[in-house]
Every structure is written in C-alpha cells, then in structure tokens.
Amino acid sequence: MESFIMNMYRCINREVFQFGFLVRSYEKGDFDEEISSLGGEKHVIFIDEKDFFLTRLMKRFFDIYKLLKKRTDYRVVHIHTSSANKAIELIAAWLAGCKIRIVHAHNTETKRSKLHKRLRFLLRFFSTHRLACGTEAGKWVFGPLFLTINNAQVIPNAIDIRPFIFNPGTRELVKEELSLDGNFVVGHIGRFSETKNHMFLLNIFYELTKLRDDAVLVLIGSGPLEKMVKEKAFSMGLEKKVLFLGVRPDINRLLMAMDCFVLPSLYEGLPVVLVEAQASGLKAVVSDRVTKEAAITDNIKYIPLEEAPEQWANVIHNMTKDKASLNDRSDMKESLSLSGYNMNEQVKEIEKIYTKA
Numbered sequence: 253m254e255s256f257i258m259n260m261y262r263c264i265n266r267e268v269f270q271f272g273f274l275v276r277s278y279e280k281g282d283f284d285e286e287i288s289s290l291g292g293e294k295h296v297i298f299i300d301e302k303d304f305f306l307t308r309l310m311k312r313f314f315d316i317y318k319l320l321k322k323r324t325d326y327r328v329v330h331i332h333t334s335s336a337n338k339a340i341e342l343i344a345a346w347l348a349g350c351k352i353r354i355v356h357a358h359n360t361e362t363k364r365s366k367l368h369k370r371l372r373f374l375l376r377f378f379s380t381h382r383l384a385c386g387t388e389a390g391k392w393v394f395g396p397l398f399l400t401i402n403n404a405q406v407i408p409n410a411i412d413i414r415p416f417i418f419n420p421g422t423r424e425l426v427k428e429e430l431s432l433d434g435n436f437v438v439g440h441i442g443r444f445s446e447t448k449n450h451m452f453l454l455n456i457f458y459e460l461t462k463l464r465d466d467a468v469l470v471l472i473g474s475g476p477l478e479k480m481v482k483e484k485a486f487s488m489g490l491e492k493k494v495l496f497l498g499v500r501p502d503i504n505r506l507l508m509a510m511d512c513f514v515l516p517s518l519y520e521g522l523p524v525v526l527v528e529a530q531a532s533g534l535k536a537v538v539s540d541r542v543t544k545e546a547a548i549t550d551n552i553k554y555i556p557l558e559e560a561p562e563q564w565a566n567v568i569h570n571m572t573k574d575k576a577s578l579n580d581r582s583d584m585k586e587s588l589s590l591s592g593y594n595m596n597e598q599v600k601e602i603e604k605i606y607t608k609a
Contacts, residue, residue, distance in 0.1 A: 254283070297311070297316060317347060327350065329353050330354040332356045385521045412594075435466050444473060456565055508532055511578045548587065
C-alpha cells in the first residue's frame, strides 16, 4: 500500500492537492524526508499496543475526529485498507463532516476474515467512494457485489513506468556495486512480515542453490520478522548467499540487476512490486494466492503455494535458462500503459474524485 500511496503522491498535481499522512508511530518512516520535501505533513496517532482493545479503538476515533475538526483544510479522507478494522477512522471522518470519504481496497484476505465479513458493511455505509486495486480486492473488502455498488471503481496499482524501463548499462553498474558480477540474482521486495512468507522463500532458494551454485538471493525491505529471517538464513548456511539491503529508494535500479523475481506470498491484492518487476521486463514466479489480475505480461508464472520448494526451484531454473534473454529484456512501457498501469493516467481519476470536495 505504501508504494502505491507514494507513487500517487509523486504524480498528483501538488499545487492543487496536498497530503497529510496519518501514522501510528513517532519513529522515523522510510518516506518522511521525501514527504516533507514534496510539501506533505505527517500526523502521529500514537497507539500503545499494551492498552485494551476498546481503549485503542476509542483513542483512534477521538484523535482522528479532533484532527479533522481542527484542520478543516482536510476535505478528503482516503483510507487504504484490506479489512473493516479501518471503519473507526471512517466513522470519525463522517462525524467530523469530511465531505469525501474514500475506502481503497488493497488486499484479498486478512487475518480476521470472519470478523471482517461481518463488519465490512460499515465500509460501504460510511464511505462516499469505494476504490480497489483490482476486482478481487474490491470483492473482498466491500463484498461480492462490489462493482454494482454506487461510486465503486477499480484503480489499478499503477506506477510511473519510465524509471523502470530496462537499461543494460544500469544492470551492469548495479551488479558491480553489489559485487554480483557472474551471479544469478533472485530478488524479492517486501516487508518482513508473515504475509510475505520469507521462511518459505529461503527454502525455495536453498533448493535453487543445488541447481545453480552461482545463485544469490537479494532481499529488499524491513519489518518485524527481519531478524528471524536472518537467523534462519544463517542456520541454513546461506549467510554468504543472501543479501539484506534494507529499505532502498532505487528499486528501479535493483530490479534491473535481478534475473528472477520471486513472490511466495500467503495472500496479496495486486502488489505494486509485481507491476514494477514487469515494467522492468523481469521474469517472476509467484504464488497462486496472488490475484491473476497481476499478470499484465507473459513473464509471470503462478505456482500453487502447496507445491514443494524443490518444484519452485525447478520452475525458476527452467524459466531462466536462456542467458541472452536475461540481459536483453523487452520494453514493457506500451503493454503496461494499455493495461492501465501508468500512474500519470490513473492519478487523473483520483483527482476527479478529490475535486468533488
């Protein structure tokens, strides 16, 4: 979600629309400096996870309500979510008199699925506009009749395509920077969380090293499970073959250095990183829990999550045998634009909604 929000913010007409970002921690965020440089603000609603659930809920409600009553220049609330747990923010915005209240669906499942299904009517009732990154995400968040709901619309997880167009010179430069010359580079971008399934990814990579001794795994991102993943990589004897790069601002360059992108997620909406990987002409192997709407090009191979790591490794190996194709990728700009994944076009649809405020 964060990638989509920032892509949208970079491309929107900031002379007309400005953003305030609501966060739950005082810790420095990955995009704080960029947000400030673009004229945005950050508002912290601090939530102490040690408090009782009802206490946390009421604090979120009253803090958001007071902020919106005080800052009457915030005339639009745009909530990006995958479950009904954000209904409290929506109700606060409604009571504060916020004219445009958007719920934007970004996933096809959540941990508390039964509770979500019971409460998602709140998202429909208190929102004025219902958006989704894809049809399946819309059905999950708003219900099976998503496309028949008033003011419902699919806004794909679009990107600014231009920086991702493959450049062989950049590929060579990044591989040199990372000391990966001569290596087969498997890449993954994502928060270190249960959803992204990093432990299974390590099992896949371990099997791949049996097929390719030159294989290296590059992990980009941060998160609560990062330490655990590092410990598992070490215990498997992979510490010299797995690179942890943290959060990086040059995702477009790093994708060019990769030979295959792997995404074994437990569930996803329509992941921005998969759009970016395809924009770079990169081959990708992903779990069948990722929506088929993400297959914008022919470079994606879906594998059932129940398949053994050995099977995943075999597919990766067989997909990438042609060394020439790894260094000479197709320009995907036209394909992505025609499929609606050009953010410079999609942001116009967002601006139309914002203008109604």
